[in-house]
Amino acid sequence: MRGRISVHMIEGAPVVEPYSVVALSPRTFQMKEREDGVENVKRINNFMDTAVMVGAWEGAPVRLVVIPEMAIQGMIANTPGNREREAHFAVTIPGPETDELSKKAQQLNTYIAAELYMVKDDDFPDRYFNVAFIIDPNGEVVYKRYKATSDAYEGGMLGNMNPHDVWDEFVEKKGNGNAMNAIFPVARTEIGNIGIAICHEGVYPEIARGLAMNGAEIIIRPTLIEPAVMTGMWEIQNRAHALFNAAYVVAPNLGPEILPDGGIQDLFGGQSMIVNPRGQIVAQQKGWTSGDSFVCTTIDIEALRRQRIANGLYNQFKDLRTEQYRAIYDQPIYPKNQYLDAPPTEGWLAREDATRARNIELLIERGVLTPPTGYQRNGGSANTPISDTVEKTAKG
Template sequence: MVEPYMAIALQTRMWDDWRKNLDHIRKVMGTAIGLTSLEYPVKLVALAEGAIQGFGATGPGPLPVVEIPGEQTDIIGEMAKTFNVYIIAELFCVKELEFEDRLFNAAFIVNPKGQIIYKRYKMQLEYMAESWTTSLHDVWDAWVEKKGATLDSLYPVAETDIGKIGCMICMEGGYPEISRGLALNGAEVIYRATYHEPFVGDGTWELQNRAHALFNTCYVIAPNNGVYEGKAMSEKGPFDITGGNSMIVDFKGKIIHKVSAGTDTYAAGLIDIEALRRHRTSVMGIGNFLKDLRTEAYKIIYQQPIYPKNTRLTGPAPPDRWLANQKEAYKKSVDTLLNRRIYIKPSEKE
């Protein structure tokens, strides 16, 4: 029996200083938990992508290589013990020991005992992230050889006493496959962190989060960032590049709580895992979409590859060259879709 509990999507300002960020997160988290636990106990807190390191971490200069476990996760672990909550967070530039010359973007979960119980690497990357991070697909053959091509190796889910939790990060929210992989591995709560403008204010962020929840009968906890206080993007000072709008969505795709501010704040919502489980096992119609997936009919959709695998499997990969390679790879993928007449070129004006 999983008792109902409150979850928090924590939205915080960022600096180009991970120690300062974590100190700030601790203070804001304490306030948010104190206010929210007036009704039900808070058992889950989610931080946005970049909340720990700031966006300047991936700017010009040496990359801030980190490890999981490491200094940052140790501090998060202490917070989890102090507040007796699960914490979901993210780190850039994570070194994977089996791929020492490649860096990854990772989501991780720490339990109330301060232990890391989950780690997943980002699969879908935004173009600008290609200069410093690697997708599992970029080293696909090596990954499959070392880790396997299974749901647990690609779409892992943490089984906890507050439900089964899976994670996706930022750009991955634009692809239905990521959340579906997590859901078909049992996820009941999906963490989806961060998007930037103009795709927050125009409704894309909300649309994606609600769709992931509805199509997979999952809760979605979606923390976005507060104002960026670093100088990697603005010499003048604070710059709200994400637009905030952190939210929590229920398993029917309805927003439980959304905040519109772009500064320090949070969205909080009641998570009722038993209600979700009753819905999944009793609703035979609309709103319970995994039960009648006709999987054999869908395999054909992905039989032909589109984006090339193994683009960073071997050889040196300096950041400037990675971006050049990425542009070329995107162009080839578009050409592939044109050649298959999936895409059609727009009419040219005379």
């Protein structure tokens, strides 16, 4: 067992000594069968041993290891909306994959944060979600968060949905009627308060802010696909989330995908990073490599807490005039409860495409968006459906 983190007491409150964080960028392997996820976890765990050993050379024990979104499952060869195929690939938390990670968390005496998608949920039969989780050093799953915002492709490509699609029941069942606890849960641990914003959620400012407003001091933001990495969006977003929310951002991205023929393809671009609460990158992988890689650094939760309660310029929480910000979202845009009565079926992507097209028209009507000259409503080259693009790509 690794040495436990040093914690002492001042006036009854535990003081967290600085510790090291490791963000992994493992190679990815597509799941062909349900059991492949466990083999992927074992491969990641082997590399984790090396990364944690090196991470401890920072001079402080490694107490948090973060694994990117999709690292465990890769891209499932699935047909979204096909009930039989989805049931075949759907996973549970806890389950075989988390069991393997639990063993490693106990062995290394560290928290492990990771993600699984198309996860079953007893509260919502025949619905699947993208779920991030944290395992503590005792091997227990102490945190689960359901991805609340996804891009136009995700549901139609992977087979999962968002809490907003079953909104009323989700808030009641997962948050006991409290939307903050249902959508922005935070794990309050001995090493700090941790929340996870999954992949595309980091494209928007609201998810990270919601976690911060629920107490998150460390925001884990795993994975973003190209071309958002090469164009700098990934870095800008991660730094902004850290700066605007006075939080550490730990952002691991996927390593290259190893193909069945032994070839390698890189759809994510690497560039894993850790950002401090002032928005400064303190550890970063430049580009990508052909193998497993990681970044690490030492973080200081007590210093962060001092910054957050200081009555100065960089403590923005004290200045929030919430009533005027709430008005921004008084009028809804994306429809809620769209899969409350029945689960999605095949043709999911086309339905999502139509929903987003209607949202654009709604925003034009409200004056939020001004269309360019020559814009043709509900048609024209500027409005080529996402579903058409995906179908052509798949056929090619």
